[in-house]
Amino acid sequence: MSSNAPAEPRRTALDALHRSLGATMTDFAGWDMPLRYGSERDEHNAVRTKAGLFDLSHMGEITVTGPEAAQLLNFALVGDIASVGVGRARYTMICREDGGILDDLIVYRLAETEAGSSHYMVVANASNAQVVLDALTERSAGYDAEVRDDRDAYALIAVQGPESPGILASLTDADLDGLKYYAGLPGTVAGVPALIARTGYTGEDGFELFVRPEHAVELWQALTKAGEGVGLVPCGLSCRDTLRLEAGMPLYGHELSTELTPFDAGLGRVVKFAKEGDFVGRAALEAAAERAASNPPRVLVGLVAEGRRVPRAGYPVVADGQVIGEVTSGAPSPTLGKPIAMAYVDAAHSAPGTAGVGVDIRGSHEPYEVVALPFYKRQK
Amino acid sequence: MSNPQQLRYSKEHEWLSGAEDGVSTVGITEFAANALGDVVYAQLPEVGSTVAAGETCGELESTKSVSDLYSPVSGEVTEINEDVVNDPSLVNTAPFEGGWLFKVRVAEEPADLLSADEYAAHTAG
Numbered sequence: 249m250s251s252n253a254p255a256e257p258r259r260t261a262l263d264a265l266h267r268s269l270g271a272t273m274t275d276f277a278g279w280d281m282p283l284r285y286g287s288e289r290d291e292h293n294a295v296r297t298k299a300g301l302f303d304l305s306h307m308g309e310i311t312v313t314g315p316e317a318a319q320l321l322n323f324a325l326v327g328d329i330a331s332v333g334v335g336r337a338r339y340t341m342i343c344r345e346d347g348g349i350l351d352d353l354i355v356y357r358l359a360e361t362e363a364g365s366s367h368y369m370v371v372a373n374a375s376n377a378q379v380v381l382d383a384l385t386e387r388s389a390g391y392d393a394e395v396r397d398d399r400d401a402y403a404l405i406a407v408q409g410p411e412s413p414g415i416l417a418s419l420t421d422a423d424l425d426g427l428k429y430y431a432g433l434p435g436t437v438a439g440v441p442a443l444i445a446r447t448g449y450t451g452e453d454g455f456e457l458f459v460r461p462e463h464a465v466e467l468w469q470a471l472t473k474a475g476e477g478v479g480l481v482p483c484g485l486s487c488r489d490t491l492r493l494e495a496g497m498p499l500y501g502h503e504l505s506t507e508l509t510p511f512d513a514g515l516g517r518v519v520k521f522a523k524e525g526d527f528v529g530r531a532a533l534e535a536a537a538e539r540a541a542s543n544p545p546r547v548l549v550g551l552v553a554e555g556r557r558v559p560r561a562g563y564p565v566v567a568d569g570q571v572i573g574e575v576t577s578g579a580p581s582p583t584l585g586k587p588i589a590m591a592y593v594d595a596a597h598s599a600p601g602t603a604g605v606g607v608d609i610r611g612s613h614e615p616y617e618v619v620a621l622p623f624y625k626r627q628k
Numbered sequence: 629m630s631n632p633q634q635l636r637y638s639k640e641h642e643w644l645s646g647a648e649d650g651v652s653t654v655g656i657t658e659f660a661a662n663a664l665g666d667v668v669y670a671q672l673p674e675v676g677s678t679v680a681a682g683e684t685c686g687e688l689e690s691t692k693s694v695s696d697l698y699s700p701v702s703g704e705v706t707e708i709n710e711d712v713v714n715d716p717s718l719v720n721t722a723p724f725e726g727g728w729l730f731k732v733r734v735a736e737e738p739a740d741l742l743s744a745d746e747y748a749a750h751t752a753g
Contacts (some may be wrong), residue, residue: 272662287720288691289666486665486692556669556690580668580691587668610687610694 250370260305261403261461269482276485277374279306284484292486292582295450298479299409301471302488308377309402310370310384311456314393317366319525321355324387324512326524326533329368332357337430337447341510341518342380347532348506349513350383352498353374356448357430369398369443369458373500387528403464407471408454408491410626411478416455418474420444429453438470449488451495451624490579493588496550496622500574502561503548503590505543509536514548516540546573547598549615550623551607553587559607559616565591566613567604572597575607583624590621631657632724637747640682643724644741647734651706655700656688656719656730659751664690667719670753672697672730673707681738686729688719703735716728 257280257487260266266273271282282289282303294300312321321329327340337356341349351372359367372380377399384395407415415422422444432445440463448454459467472480489499498504503513509532510519519533539545551559559578564571573593581588589607597605600620606613635643641660645653661667669689679685679699686697708730712718718727742750 272665283692284665287666490691557671558669558694560694578680580666 255427258306259465260303262303262305264439265468266303270432271482273486274485277306279374281306282482282484284486285482288484288486288490289582291481291483292490293511294479294481295409295452295483295487295491297410297548298481299407299411299415299475300450300481300483300487302406302408302483303468304404304406304456305402305461305464306374307324307404308372308374308380309398309404310372310377310381311396312361312368312370312384312393312504313365313396314391315363315365316392317368320384320388320391320393320395321368322523322525323391323527324384325353325355325518326527326529327355328520329355329357334358334360335431335433337432337445339430339518341515342383343509343529344506345532347509347529347536349500349504349508349510349575351380351500352504353380356443356445358432358434358443376500396404401460402458403461404456404458405450405464405467406454406456407475407480407514408448408450409452409480411475411480412454415471415475415478415480416444419470434581438467440467442467449495449497450491451497451622452491452626462587479555487576490582493577493579493590494581494583494622494624496590498548499577509533511536511540512545544595546592548576548621549591549593549598549600550619550621551575551589551591551605552584552619552623553607554615554617556587557609557612557614558587559589559591559609564608565593565616566606566608567597571608581623588623589616593618631744631747633744635724635744636700636741637750638682638698638741639750640698640700641751642698642700644700644737645678651731651733652701653728653731654701655723658723658745661720661723661727664688664692664693664695664719665718670712670716670719670729672713673699673705675708677705679703681731681736688716697729699712700733700741701732701734701737703732705730706733707731736748
């Protein structure tokens with residue numbers, strides 16, 4: 249007898265800790281993850297003004313090693329991965345042959361051996377990790393490189409917010425001042441071996457710490473203690489979503505999908521036609537780039553509500569009674585104090601300040617202002 | 629979480645006060661407020677409109693979702709809580725007090741409203 253019952257959700261190494269902290273848990277891409285611990289607005293504001301601690305262990309780590317690891321990634325992904333320096337990271341995408349986006353990724357180049365073998369870590373979204381793993385494995389045929397599923401080898405803890413450098417500095421000898429945005433190096437944090445990366449998804453300065461799962465609780469507790477005096481709070485996925493939305497960062501399944509090429513998503517800059525060798529999707533993406541140049545596709549814009557009703561993904565964007573686009577993500581913005589949204593709209597209505605644009609919120613056309621993304625940019 | 633003993637409850641997580649001069653107060657429970665998360669927008673029924681027990685009469689919007697508001701009772705709306713319209717977070721901070729939603733002149737009350745203990749059992753599962 250077959251069963252269609254969904255599999256038990258996966259739990260991270262920090263699961264018991266989240267429950268002891270009173271977290272509201274939610275199913276996310278097959279994982280049982282903290283949605284929020286208390287008020288999601290307070291968590292959001294803590295990250296903007298102080299610091300927040302996130303469990304991101306659901307993200308999918310894939311290790312790619314070997315003499316031809318760089319060539320494999322250049323072939324499999326749309327970015328120029330071979331040009332990433334050791335200790336640096338790059339935002340990139342993996343596309344289908346037809347140019348549709350399979351996932352957006354961060355690729356870290358971790359090490360280089362004397363024998364000329366490279367070591368990369370590819371971090372995929374939880375919901376796409378298997379798809380990315382399968383595609384990389386398939387595309388590795390003929391390359392002297394190994395693709396390894398390392399999803400179970402890492403827990404991922406992020407500390408984000410203006411106080412995060414100070415918090416982390418109290419727990420590590422690593423040269424944080426020398427660690428630039430989008431860089432990552434191995435080190436030790438609170439006595440635990442960690443890959444320390446200056447990356448994040450909040451629009452704030454911050455770090456992502458990849459550690460072995462058995463070290464996750466110890467590291468979380470050390471960070472909590474180190475952040476006690478400066479307002480660090482545990483944060484769930486709910487505020488992570490409003491933080492990334494304010495920062496104008498795309499989320500797979502909302503702003504990105506297999507239905508769109510990077511050019512349709514306004515992210516054509518991640519596609520590097522000039523790199524050496526062929527890559528999956530090149531022909532389709534060249535055509536997409538030409539189409540985008542001659543006949544602009546819908547443009548991803550920001551919308552700010554004049555009223556208080558919140559736009560949600562899938563709601564129509566309207567002007568003069570006509571549908572001119574669709575909301576991809578929407579939420580009340582704690583920082584702006586108003587509902588905001590990202591939406592794809594026809595190019596003719598995409599200029600900031602375009603008059604007469606609204607969102608159809610369950611039948612009522614609510615006025616919205618078109619603005620440039622991001623909604624929020626931190627002061628440096 | 630404690631549910632005031634003097635109130636009656638619907639399975640849709642509204643509470644209903646006893647009637648004063650035939651007028652009862654309606655709100656949502658602390659259980660529902662916690663489940664919603666931070667409430668950011670409350671669309672309440674219009675004063676003078678008629679609501680029906682178990683039917684939609686407004687909506688509550690939180691950071692992550694929008695939820696229909698049901699009336700636990702049938703009757704005419706006599707007042708809405710303007711404080712909640714202006715500051716929807718009252719629903720979270722004082723669901724049984726300052727976060728009440730509307731008052732209704734009760735025409736008919738369903739027989740299946742729950743006591744505080746029955747409601748506690750309903751939400752325990």
